[in-house]
Amino acid sequence: MKIAVDAMGGDFAPDEIVKGVELARDNDSSVEFVLYGQTDQINQLLKNKQNISIVQADEVISMEDEPVKAVRQKKNSSLVMAAQAVKDQEADAFFSAGNTGAVLAAGLFVIGRIKGIDRPGLTTTLPVINTENGQFVMLDVGANADTKPANMYQYALMGKFYAENVMHIDNPRIGLLNNGTEADKGDMNHRKVHDLLAENTDLNFVGNVESRDLLNGVADVVVTDGFTGNAVLKGIEGTALAMMKLLKSAVVDGGLKAKLGALMLKDGLKGMANQMDYSKHGGAVLLGLNAPVVKTHGSSKAETVSNTMAQIKVILASGLVEQLKDYVTENKEQLEEIKMTTKK
Known part of the structure; x- marks a missing residue:
């Protein structure tokens, strides 16, 4: 290689x-x-x-x-x-x-x-806090600000292949990032994407998911448009950094008792920091x-x-890229039909 x-x-x-x-x-x-x-x-x-x-x-x-x-x-x-x-x-x-x-x-x-x-999706890996070494992928997180329903449907397929081949997750759960979990939530584009994913029996689609549940492992693959995905990703990163600063300030400004408490919790805090460290999961992949x-x-x-x-x-x-190419070739007619259907 x-x-x-x-x-x-x-x-x-x-x-x-x-x-x-x-x-x-x-x-x-x-x-x-x-x-x-x-x-x-x-x-x-x-x-x-x-x-x-x-x-x-x-x-x-x-x-x-x-x-x-x-x-x-x-x-x-x-x-x-x-x-x-x-x-x-x-x-x-x-x-x-x-x-x-x-x-x-x-x-x-x-x-x-x-x-x-039609449009490659920028894919990032994020930690799941309630599972040891848990992680999930989210795409698109910034490659495309304007995204069509057919694009998000393709993101789901690519995310599935990534989760299976790279993360070794069998039958990964796929969630659509939305402003509520009900099937009729979101704008017209998100409703169309929801219905398309629900109709594909080859996908383990778990429905709409909310941003507040992402780090709790609600899905293995989270599908979204690039504008929303980028905003959510930066929100997660910013919140994590802010919480660490708040914790540090509480220890520094909390006097002797706070410092002793932090010393006793040192190993646990270190483990928490390692679990939330995005750098351990590598970079963002343009699928x-x-x-x-x-x-x-x-x-x-x-x-x-x-x-x-x-x-x-x-x-x-x-062999992720080769397998994805084969899938797209074998399902060319279906993908073309979805593009035509979602244009109406």
């Missing part, structure tokens, strides 16, 4: 990217990494080049660049060159911690979408493309990068 890495993308690139790649290499020597970026900087950071090669990229797409314009104009950037390597089948998967919009654009315009999938495209937070450090590389290996080993 060979992973093309945008070594210059991210707030702490290339330092943390290189460290993360070496950590992943040391943990698993069966994967090869191709780092695209400034050769002189990367060489200074590498401890050794086992399973790692470097390709010079003269340009860098920054976080401030307009995504589509940057991808089209900066052909010699580390991000575009890494995506092009996957397109040319010189690598099996593409990784970046850089400009999210540019990663999405490169995935769509360079690597390309699976024929029959529906011809190869795995995985994006991590721009602030990712080495451990997150390494965990994401392990995630990419699991995706490649599972």
